[in-house]
Amino acid sequence: MTKKNAALRSGETHVQAVRDAFPGAVLDAAWQASDQVTITVPKDMLPDVVEFLYYGRGGWLPNMVANDERPLNGRYALYYLLSMEEADPGFVTVRTEIDPHSMEYPSVTPRVPACVWSEREAYDLFGLRAQGLPDERRLVLPDDWPSGLFPLRKDSMDYRRRPEPVTDVENYEFLYEGQAEEVTGVPMGPLHITSDEPGHFRLFVEGEEIVDADYRLFYVHRGMEKVAESRLNYDAVTFLADRICGICGNAHSVAYAEAVENAQGIEVPVRAQYIRTILLEVERLHSHLLNLGLVCHYCGFDTGFQHFFRVREKAMDLAVLLTGARKTYGLNLIGGVRRDILDEQKLATIAFVRELRSDVEALVDMLMSTANFESRTAGVGRLDPAIARDYSPVGPCVRGSGFARDVRFDHPFDGYRYLTGLKARSHDGCDVQSRTLVRVEEFMDSLTMIEQLLDGAPGGPIQATGWRYTPHKYALGYTEAPRGEDMHWAQVGDNQKCYRWRAKAATYSNWPILRYMFRGNTVADAAIIVGSMDPCYSCTDRVTVVDVKKKTETVLTKQQLESYCWRRTHSPLAGKGA
Amino acid sequence: MFELFKEIRKAGDATIGYPFQPLEMPAGFRGKPEHKERLCIACGACAIACPANAITMDLDDEQEYITWDISYGRCIFCGRCQEVCPLYAIVLTTEFELAVRDKADLRESCAYPVARCSCCGKPYAAAKEVDYARRVLESVGGPAAADADAVSLCLACRRRDDALAFQRQARVASEEGGAR
Numbered sequence: 192m193t194k195k196n197a198a199l200r201s202g203e204t205h206v207q208a209v210r211d212a213f214p215g216a217v218l219d220a221a222w223q224a225s226d227q228v229t230i231t232v233p234k235d236m237l238p239d240v241v242e243f244l245y246y247g248r249g250g251w252l253p254n255m256v257a258n259d260e261r262p263l264n265g266r267y268a269l270y271y272l273l274s275m276e277e278a279d280p281g282f283v284t285v286r287t288e289i290d291p292h293s294m295e296y297p298s299v300t301p302r303v304p305a306c307v308w309s310e311r312e313a314y315d316l317f318g319l320r321a322q323g324l325p326d327e328r329r330l331v332l333p334d335d336w337p338s339g340l341f342p343l344r345k346d347s348m349d350y351r352r353r354p355e356p357v358t359d360v361e362n363y364e365f366l367y368e369g370q371a372e373e374v375t376g377v378p379m380g381p382l383h384i385t386s387d388e389p390g391h392f393r394l395f396v397e398g399e400e401i402v403d404a405d406y407r408l409f410y411v412h413r414g415m416e417k418v419a420e421s422r423l424n425y426d427a428v429t430f431l432a433d434r435i436c437g438i439c440g441n442a443h444s445v446a447y448a449e450a451v452e453n454a455q456g457i458e459v460p461v462r463a464q465y466i467r468t469i470l471l472e473v474e475r476l477h478s479h480l481l482n483l484g485l486v487c488h489y490c491g492f493d494t495g496f497q498h499f500f501r502v503r504e505k506a507m508d509l510a511v512l513l514t515g516a517r518k519t520y521g522l523n524l525i526g527g528v529r530r531d532i533l534d535e536q537k538l539a540t541i542a543f544v545r546e547l548r549s550d551v552e553a554l555v556d557m558l559m560s561t562a563n564f565e566s567r568t569a570g571v572g573r574l575d576p577a578i579a580r581d582y583s584p585v586g587p588c589v590r591g592s593g594f595a596r597d598v599r600f601d602h603p604f605d606g607y608r609y610l611t612g613l614k615a616r617s618h619d620g621c622d623v624q625s626r627t628l629v630r631v632e633e634f635m636d637s638l639t640m641i642e643q644l645l646d647g648a649p650g651g652p653i654q655a656t657g658w659r660y661t662p663h664k665y666a667l668g669y670t671e672a673p674r675g676e677d678m679h680w681a682q683v684g685d686n687q688k689c690y691r692w693r694a695k696a697a698t699y700s701n702w703p704i705l706r707y708m709f710r711g712n713t714v715a716d717a718a719i720i721v722g723s724m725d726p727c728y729s730c731t732d733r734v735t736v737v738d739v740k741k742k743t744e745t746v747l748t749k750q751q752l753e754s755y756c757w758r759r760t761h762s763p764l765a766g767k768g769a
Numbered sequence: 770m771f772e773l774f775k776e777i778r779k780a781g782d783a784t785i786g787y788p789f790q791p792l793e794m795p796a797g798f799r800g801k802p803e804h805k806e807r808l809c810i811a812c813g814a815c816a817i818a819c820p821a822n823a824i825t826m827d828l829d830d831e832q833e834y835i836t837w838d839i840s841y842g843r844c845i846f847c848g849r850c851q852e853v854c855p856l857y858a859i860v861l862t863t864e865f866e867l868a869v870r871d872k873a874d875l876r877e878s879c880a881y882p883v884a885r886c887s888c889c890g891k892p893y894a895a896a897k898e899v900d901y902a903r904r905v906l907e908s909v910g911g912p913a914a915a916d917a918d919a920v921s922l923c924l925a926c927r928r929r930d931d932a933l934a935f936q937r938q939a940r941v942a943s944e945e946g947g948a949r
Binding site: 423427430431434494498501504511512515516519521529530553554556557560 | 772773776777780783794795797798799820821845846847848852861
């Protein structure tokens with residue numbers, strides 16, 4: 192039986208299972224790469240099939256991609272990407288077509304909550320309405336965006352155009368899901384963005400306890416997908432992808448390059464695969480040190496913060512040595528990498544790795560023996576495994592709740608295929624402490640990986656040559672960024688540009704679970720909980736606190752919230768709104 | 770706690786006196802691109818490769834000069850220009866202090882005269898590029914050198930000449946065939 196399975200293509204068992212469970216549902220099944228299959232199902236069957244694959248076959252949902260395929264086949268299409276992580280690992284994409292006259296499809300969110308942000312976004316950008324979607328608020332577009340303008344439709348607008356604002360006021364409605372008295376018509380304070388990235392959080396509290404929270408992001412939505420489709424050639428998009436995130440841009444760049452390579456069937460030379468993997472791990476080094484530093488900071492252990500950042504500088508120097516830049520490595524091209532790792536760089540890297548290992552071991556010992564760390568992180572910001580299963584969070588967030596999900600081990604790619612003796616890390620405390628411990632262990636693993644990869648990298652070319660460009664083929668590219676999986680879906684067009692590029696950052700999967708992590712904690716813990724998620728920023732720049740009993744609201748500055756997080760006395764809420 | 774103090778003592782000073790002391794970047798650091806206008810033949814490869822459109826090439830209204838222009842404000846220091854340049858005329862340096870008081874100072878440009886077609890008189894390429902092509906063909910020698918004169922023609926004229934030559938050849942061949 193196992194022999195027979197091995198002969199099947201990856202994903203074949205899932206396709207067969209869908210065929211058996213829902214006769215006639217699979218209109219088409221096509222493989223884009225050896226581990227990626229897309230099945231097309233009728234619109235009405237969509238929620239059933241996605242739910243079946245998600246809960247019935249061990250699937251997790253990174254995101255859904257909407258696409259305007261009217262120039263190709265006269266319809267819109269939705270692609271629900273599922274990462275199958277139990278038997279027969281691989282990626283199964285459930286595709287459905289939508290008639291441009293109806294523009295509607297049955298929402299999958301009531302069955303699989305992980306779809307919620309993607310379905311909200313599909314309306315914002317394409318005007319595709321999910322029937323039965325519990326939360327139909329805007330996600331990506333600003334409040335002052337005209338309601339009938341859907342920017343990613345192929346016939347909607349030029350990427351340089353900025354429509355006139357239709358309103359002067361922010362009219363986003365923050366939802367309160369708690370049981371206590373209802374809160375209505377809460378006015379928002381002015382949103383002043385200073386140095387950090389913007390995001391508006393609203394905590395619903397009873398006294399000091401957070402009963403619920405809602406938040407809004409995308410204040411700095413940059414429309415990169417539109418720019419990539421209209422302005423850049425497909426081979427320059429790796430450089431744009433490098434700039435999605437200032438911390439883990441290389442992971443995006445690799446994911447995009449591999450999406451195109453998978454779609455076009457480009458064989459990346461093995462040495463280039465090793466180099467990509469080494470750089471992904473170098474990126475993880477500095478990112479995890481940054482977060483460990485922040486954990487110290489939120490625990491009021493600022494000496495630790497300073498020392499983690501001091502050591503982190505060595506990881507940055509290592510990046511400069513290997514790539515020529517501290518961040519935005521810019522080394523990926525479609526088909527390989529641009530810079531080789533020379534022998535002297537290899538030796539220097541090994542020296543850096545040794546130094547980092549001993550330095551960080553000492554710092555971690557210090558952090559663990561700090562009384563504050565235990566008391567401030569244990570049991571705080573609990574992410575229930577059941578919630579985690581429903582929302583498909585990624586990275587140390589989900590691994591701190593007992594799920595050893597890690598793309599590097601679930602779907603080994605590039606150099607990860609050749610590693611030995613390592614496995615995905617997980618802890619089951621479900622709290623801030625567990626997430627931090629996962630990061631500490633992963634940091635050490637990254638050092639081991641870099642050593643193994645440097646040793647094992649074969650010689651040879653670093654760029655593929657001699658492949659054919661075929662328009663309209665699409666596939667997935669994936670990497671494990673420090674915060675979790677980055678998932679890119681790319682389809683190139685017949686004009687040397689991306690026809691559609693969907694970049695899903697790790698934190699996109701993690702935001703929806705934050706409100707559950709907040710619940711039951713005190714206001715003093717809010718900052719450390721956001722920080723433990725390691726979002727691309729952890730700036731609770733302005734938090735509006737609503738007391739549901741007193742029906743008052745107070746706007747706290749970041750400084751107030753942080754200092755309360757350290758001291759836990761002198762509540763900034765004390766005496767307000769009595 | 771004692772461990773912590775030991776660590777602090779061991780770490781010593783982690784910072785350096787920059788900007789009062791120089792900060793050296795390692796070789797291979799991708800900093801400000803340096804354009805060597807004497808080497809440049811204004812072929813435009815860098816302008817095509819530049820993902821950020823920091824490098825542009827513009828023909829003036831009189832079509833006498835083509836201007837190579839870089840905006841360091843747009844540059845993302847990827848080094849694609851360096852990779853594609855056939856003459857090493859643009860190289861990334863380790864210089865990273867690019868702040869200026871006036872935004873206009875972020876631009877650098879260089880104008881190159883444009884060559885006109887010796888047949889139709891239309892402008893078709895930078896004179897330096899034409900010159901470079903001629904010198905390469907001559908240095909190769911042999912049949913290639915015989916084509917060196919054709920570089921003074923624009924693409925349209927060259928195509929027409931090629932087509933006429935081909936036609937003549939075909940005619941000669943068919944006449945020979947008929948005579949036999």
